[in-house]
Amino acid sequence: MGRSQPGSPQTGRFLSQSPACPHSFVWKRSGYFHDRSSLCRRSAGRTMTGSFFPLVSCKEAGSFPRLKEGQELIAQGLLGCLLLAGGEGSRLGWEGPKGTFPITPIQKKSLFELFSEKILAAGRQAGVKIPLSIMTSPLNHDATALFFKRNQSFGLSSQELFFFQQGMRPLLDLNKRPLGKSGPDGNGCALARFVESGLFEQWWKRGIRYLNLFLVDNPLSDPCDAELLGHHLFEGADWTVKGVRRKDPTEKVGVLGVSEGKLFIIEYTDLPPSDALRFPFANSGMYCISMELVFALAKEKESLLPLHLVLKSEKERQFYKQETFLFDLLPYAKKAQAVLYPRERVFAPFKTMEDLPGVRAALQENGRRIFEEATEKRRL
Template sequence: MIAASSLAIQTPKPQVSSSSSDISTLRERYQAAGQAHLLTYYDDLSSEEQTQLFDQLHNLNVERVNRIHQKATTCPSPMLNNQSATLAPLPEECFDSTLEASMDKTQEWQTIGLNQIAQNKVAVILLAGGQGTRLGSSAPKGCYDINLPSNKSLFQIQAERIVKLQQLAQQQPGAAANVTIPWYVMTSGPTRPATVAFFQENNYFGLSSQNIVFFEQGTLPCLTFDGKIMMESKSQIAVAPDGNGGVYAALRGTGVLANMAERKIEYLHAYCVDNCLVRVADPVFIGYCVQKNADCGAKVVRKNAPDEPVGVVCLRNSAFNVVEYSEIDVDVAHAVNPKNGQLSYGAGNIANHFYTVDFLNRVESFEGDLEYHIARKKIKSLDFQTGEVIAPKQVNGMKLEMFVFDVFPFTERMAVFEVDRREEFSPLKNAPGTGQDCPETSRRDILQQHVRFIEAAGGKIVIGEDDEQVEGAPTLELSPLVTYSGEGLAAIVAGKSIRTPIKVNSLEELASVVF
C-alpha cells in the first residue's frame, strides 16, 4: 500500500534484460503485430541505446495500440460522425441551476458538501499537464502569473482556496480533528519536474506536502495513417499524451486510486488548471451531487447564444455526452425550452466534474469501449529509408487521445449543475493581448468578482485616483485566504468603504483598511 505521505506516485517499470533470446522474442512479437520496423536500426545502436529501445518496446502493449488504432479508424467516434445520432435535451430530474435555485436550496447543498469535506471524504484531481506555450511561457500553465496585484500563480490561487475551504469545513459540527482535502495533481512527463519544483520552491502554498500527490498522465505512440508506430529517433518511439481522458487509466496505473482507498476518500472534484475562477472542491457542487446520489457530475455554464462555439452536455442516443457545437443543426441549436425560455441545448461544458471513487474504479470495466479521437498532426519522425529525422511541412501522422467526458455515456446516475459563468468560469487559453480567454480577461474577471464580493456584503468601493483599472476592473484583490466565495465579509465591510487600488491578505488587514 502506498504511504499517505507520498509526494509523488510512480509505477516502477519492470527490469528486463536484453539477451539475444529476449531480442528474438521481442522481434517475433512485433513482427506478429506488424510493427517490426521499430527494430530496423537496433543492431546499429550503442549498448545504452539498445537498452533504452528494448525497455520501451518491452513495456509497450503494442497489441493494445493496434486495437486502439483499428477502433479509432474503422469505428469512428460519434464525436466525429453524427449522421445517425439522436440528440435530446437533458432530463429535468438530473439538472439544477444555481441561477434559479433559492438561497435556502443553495445553502442546503453547501452544508451537505461541507459535511463531506469535514469528514475527510473529499479530494481533488487537478488536470495540469499543459504548458504555457500559447501564453509565451515554457513553464507549466499552472505556474503562470496573470498579473494580479499579488502576482500569484494559478497554482497558488487554487491552493489557497483549498486552505480556506479546509478552515471552513473545520468549523462544521462533527468535523474530523484535522480536515484535509488531498490534492492529486496530474502532470505530463515534460511538465512534471518543473511542477514539483515550483510547489517545493513555494513551500506548497501553505498546504501539507503529505497531501499533495503528483502523478503523470499516460502516453500513446504517434502513428502513421496506416497504423505504423512512428519513431522520433533510432532508439526512441515518438509518443504524445493520451488526452485529458487519460486521467482514468493514470489514476489506476500510478496507484492514485489505491492511495484514495487508503485515505477513505469517497468523492472527487476534478477540474482543469487554466480556470482562474474555479471553486476547488466546491461544497455546493459536491453537496448537490451527493444529494442526487450521482456517480458522475458535470458543472456547466449557460451558453451566451445559440451559436456560441462550445460543447454542450446533453443526451446522444439516450446516453449522456458532450456534443460539439459544429455537430448541432442550426434549428436544434436555437430550440428553446417552453417551460423556462432557456436554450434546450444550452449546458456549456467547462471540464469541471464530480465523481465517486466507486465510479472511478468502475472505469476499468468499460475502458475497452471508450472512444479514442484522432488528432492529425505534423510529427517530427524517423525516415526508415534514410535513417534521418524529418520535420514535415504537411500533416504526416496522428495522435490518439481520449477526452475526460468520454466516460459520461457509462454513468448510471448523472447530475448536471449549472453555475454562473461570471463567478466560476474564466479560462486562460490565448496569448496576452488577444482580448478573449487571455491573461487580461482572467485578471479582470477575478478583480470584478472581488468587487462583487464586497458590494454583496454591504460594502462600498471607492475608486482611487491612482487606480489604473485595467480592462475596466477596479484594482481590488482579496486573497482566497480572506474568503472562499464571499463569505465572512459582511461583519467587516457592511456600511463601510474600501479604496482601490488595494490587495488584502487577511480579514485583519481588511478590517484595518475599511473606513
C-alpha cells in the same frame, strides 16, 4: 467473477496485472479514429449521430441546503481534489507548464498558487486537510514538481499534495502518419492513471469517497465546491457535471446533451454547424465523481474510450494529437446529472493569450463580488 470493490484484495491484483490505459487499446479493440467529421461510435460502438439531443433543463446552483450538506461531507474528510494539468504553456508563448502561468491581474499569482490557496482555505474552514492530486505529463512533470518545491508547495503539506503522470501518444501529420514525436494522450485515462499510481487505494483508506475534478486552464474553478458535492449526495449521483450557459453558438466548448436517457458531453468539433444553436448548456470541465465509480471506470471501461484526432498548430506547422477525453466515460455512470452555475462565477477558460484580458477581468469581478457578499453577511 464479481466486480472488485474499492479497497478489496482484488484491487491490488488489478493494479499489478492490468495496465491502466495501454497505448494499443484503440487499435486492437476499436480500429478507428474519432475525428471532427462525425459522432461515430460514441458509446460502446453505438452511432450517436442523429440520436443526440440537447439538454434543455437541469437543476440550478444556489441551494443553501445543498451547500450545507456538502460542507458537512468536506468536514468529515470525504473529499479529494484532482487537477488535470498535463499541458504546456506553448500556445500562450509561455515557457513551462501551463499551471505556472501568472494569471492574477495584480499579484500575478500562478494558476497552481491560486488553486492551492483555494484548497487550503476550504480545508481551514472545514477543519480538515483536503488532498490535492495533480496529473502531469512526461513533458512537464519535473518542471511542475520543481515549481511547487521552490514555492514551498504554496503551503500544502506532504499529506495534501500528490502527483501522477498521464501517458503519451505519437503525433501525426495531416495524412495521419507518425511524425516521430509524441504528445500527452489527453485526460481520458486520468482515472486509470490515478488508480494505477496507487493514490486511489491510499485515498480510499484515508476515507476519501468523492473526487472533485477540474482543469488547470480555468482559474475560476472551485476545487472544493461544497454545493456541487451536496447536489451529488442529495440526488444519489455517481457523476455530477457543473454546467454553464454557452456564451454564443461559436464558442469552442463541449455541450451537454442526452441520448437514450443518458447524459452526454459532445465536443464542439463534433457538433454539426446546423445544430450549434440547439444546445444551450456547456461543459465547464468540472465534475464530482464518486470513488466507487472512479475504480469501476478505471478497471472496466477505459478500453472503450474513442480516440480523438485534435488538430494543433505550432510554429506555422499543423499536426494531429491523439487524445482521449474523460467525458467520454460519462455514459457509463449509473446516475449522472448536471447542475447549472452562473457562468461569470465559475467559468473563464484560458486557452490563448487573446483570452487573458477577459480572464483577468473575470477574476477581478469575481473577487469583488465575493468581497461584497462577505461584507454584506457581516452586516446582517
